[in-house]
Amino acid sequence: MWDALGDRTRRAIVLRLSEGPRAVGDLATYLPVSRSAVSQHLKVLKDAGLVAERVAGTRRIYRLNEAGVIALRDQLDTFWNRALGGYQELIEQPQEDQS
């Protein structure tokens, strides 16, 4: 799940799609990579369930997938709850020094 958004280009694609549905070539125009790269990234995002595909003639219109995005956000929240939840116990302990 982290892998899907672990890439800078894929995050740019997700943010782009958040503005509205886009075709592959349209996305590639505003990215410093080729259409081929964009297509491969979209495949990763699709496999992760983050985007959905709609065929319109020779073009493929991609858009964000509600369920996938929300599911990912939930997983991130779980991680943060564990990371921050345990941390609350620490800041109450005395700390002698620190670098």
Added chain:
Amino acid sequence: MWDALGDRTRRAIVLRLSEGPRAVGDLATYLPVSRSAVSQHLKVLKDAGLVAERVAGTRRIYRLNEAGVIALRDQLDTFWNRALGGYQELIEQPQEDQS
């Protein structure tokens, strides 16, 4: 920032540290990698401001860094607000078909 938590081992370290401060060798015991690898991951996390270091004799006790963790969480929230915020406009638009 995503790079810091983009690695599976580093996420395990963060979760481990959320339970309390740990020494390097202590962390390595419960991880399938060597002390050297753990030390390097801690360096990355320290550079990212996610952990702090405390010297105790020959040992280095690591703990989570409040400011860094909170800052990272804020950045993640910003990303999600943008990704989900824009999405709200989409689900109101008519959708002909989808694959």
Added chain:
DNA sequence: ACTAACCGTTAGTGGCTACTGACCAAGAGG
């Protein structure tokens, strides 16, 4: 002082991945 424990650093290696370019398939339009 000598030894053992603990840890950071460095060099080197293997594997993964993002990227490009070429090719191919399919629809649109003349």
Added chain:
DNA sequence: CCTCTTGGTCAGTAGCCACTAACGGTTAGT
């Protein structure tokens, strides 16, 4: 039918990253 556009796929490459192994420095214990 032919051509152009669009995009998925494949092969190959370059770069990065996690890891190990060996080394050196520092501290605690005897």
